[in-house]
Amino acid sequence: MSIVTCIAPVNIAVIKYWGKRDEQLILPVNDSISASLDTNQLCAKTTIMASPDFDVDRIWLNGREESINNPRLQNCLREVRKRAQLSPEMESWKLHICSKNNFPTAAGLASSAAGYACLSATLAKLYKVEGDISTIARSGSGSACRSVYGGFVRWYAGTDPNGSDSIAKQIAPPSHWPEMRILILVVNDERKKTSSALGMKNSVLTSELLKYRAEHCVPKRVEEMQQAIMDKNFEKFAELMIKDSNQMHAVCLDTTPPCFYLNNVSFGIIDLIHAYNEASKCVKVGYTNDAGPNTVLYLLEKNVPEVLGLLDYYFPSESMKNVEYKRGNPPQSFPLSKELISKINREKNQPGHLKYIIHTRVGDGPTYLENPREHLLDSKGLPVEL
Numbered sequence: 098m099s100i101v102t103c104i105a106p107v108n109i110a111v112i113k114y115w116g117k118r119d120e121q122l123i124l125p126v127n128d129s130i131s132a133s134l135d136t137n138q139l140c141a142k143t144t145i146m147a148s149p150d151f152d153v154d155r156i157w158l159n160g161r162e163e164s165i166n167n168p169r170l171q172n173c174l175r176e177v178r179k180r181a182q183l184s185p186e187m188e189s190w191k192l193h194i195c196s197k198n199n200f201p202t203a204a205g206l207a208s209s210a211a212g213y214a215c216l217s218a219t220l221a222k223l224y225k226v227e228g229d230i231s232t233i234a235r236s237g238s239g240s241a242c243r244s245v246y247g248g249f250v251r252w253y254a255g256t257d258p259n260g261s262d263s264i265a266k267q268i269a270p271p272s273h274w275p276e277m278r279i280l281i282l283v284v285n286d287e288r289k290k291t292s293s294a295l296g297m298k299n300s301v302l303t304s305e306l307l308k309y310r311a312e313h314c315v316p317k318r319v320e321e322m323q324q325a326i327m328d329k330n331f332e333k334f335a336e337l338m339i340k341d342s343n344q345m346h347a348v349c350l351d352t353t354p355p356c357f358y359l360n361n362v363s364f365g366i367i368d369l370i371h372a373y374n375e376a377s378k379c380v381k382v383g384y385t386n387d388a389g390p391n392t393v394l395y396l397l398e399k400n401v402p403e404v405l406g407l408l409d410y411y412f413p414s415e416s417m418k419n420v421e422y423k424r425g426n427p428p429q430s431f432p433l434s435k436e437l438i439s440k441i442n443r444e445k446n447q448p449g450h451l452k453y454i455i456h457t458r459v460g461d462g463p464t465y466l467e468n469p470r471e472h473l474l475d476s477k478g479l480p481v482e483l
């Protein structure tokens with residue numbers, strides 16, 4: 098019997114991946130860059146046990162048994178088995194996989210990246226795979242390949258039709274820019290959304306803007322973004338991130354049928370951040386949105402109290418006094434000055450548009466947990482909590 102447990106981070110892209118040039122191999126039309134977030138606030142945790150006593154492969158996700166025949170999961174298993182360095186006997190052992198997130202799935206935070214990165218890292222250790230595992234994670238979910246490293250990570254689109262050079266690499270470790278902070282604004286929204294997989298597919302088939310973006314905009318922007326990170330040039334970093342997020346959502350609108358991921362709250366936050374940056378006479382906050390209405394803010398530590406004050410004032414919460422409203426790093430917030438309020442010149446919103454705020458930072462990549470008490474499976478290979 099052999100058992101491995103691992104945690105892996107969520108990542109939030111600052112140059113977006115939107116569109117595949119190969120649906121089967123999950124090869125993107127352009128490079129992308131993200132930061133992996135601190136696993137103390139957001140992470141996936143996975144335990145995998147291999148045993149000669151198991152009859153079939155089984156998987157439990159967030160407390161429920163699911164089908165092992167999920168094609169993305171099978172892709173990861175196939176990729177890892179190709180590179181396994183095990184005795185033929187052990188290769189025939191069946192697997193029990195148990196995985197959960199340390200954050201509510203209902204929040205609409207992209208959990209597949211952390212989940213597939215964690216699955217790949219756990220499988221890789223179990224099967225004694227050596228070298229880069231971003232291609233294994235990529236075969237589960239494209240953006241997952243960036244979560245196999247910590248800090249700032251670039252996914253190179255590559256040119257090989259077989260995808261051998263479509264890999265992720267760390268640009269800078271978390272210690273490179275320790276002042277960077279992230280505020281995830283979880284927006285209340287119950288609409289049913291187009292999945293990113295379907296949205297991207299439709300964009301590739303129908304959007305001319307997507308082709309223009311991939312050929313003429315991202316190649317230059319991705320280099321500028323990497324340089325801004327290396328130089329710790331926050332203003333440049335935030336400006337590029339804002340432009341790229343809005344361009345991704347413009348591509349979504351240019352798609353037939355169009356996909357709408359942002360809602361009025363997201364637009365209200367975007368407008369407020371521009372008004373705040375203008376009133377501050379410098380770019381203090383950058384924002385980005387994935388395939389949903391939650392808006393993610395990147396900012397420097399010194400500006401966190403004022404920006405939390407800004408959000409408390411313009412997007413008040415009914416549960417603001419409730420500790421659960423602000424999660425993660427300590428939520429100190431400064432009241433906004435009257436001068437800033439008059440410069441921003443916007444209406445306050447009704448309470449209740451934001452569900453909660455997660456305050457986090459850039460963190461490490463996948464980490465193996467050696468303490469047996471961390472395992473999600475018991476000695477018989479069944480979930481510890483069900």
Ligand code: PMV
Nearest residue numbers: 110113114238239240387388
């Ligand atoms: O890996 P997927 O299919 O979940 O792609 C998601 C892509 C975005 O989150 C919208 C952008 C990105 O680069 O992460």
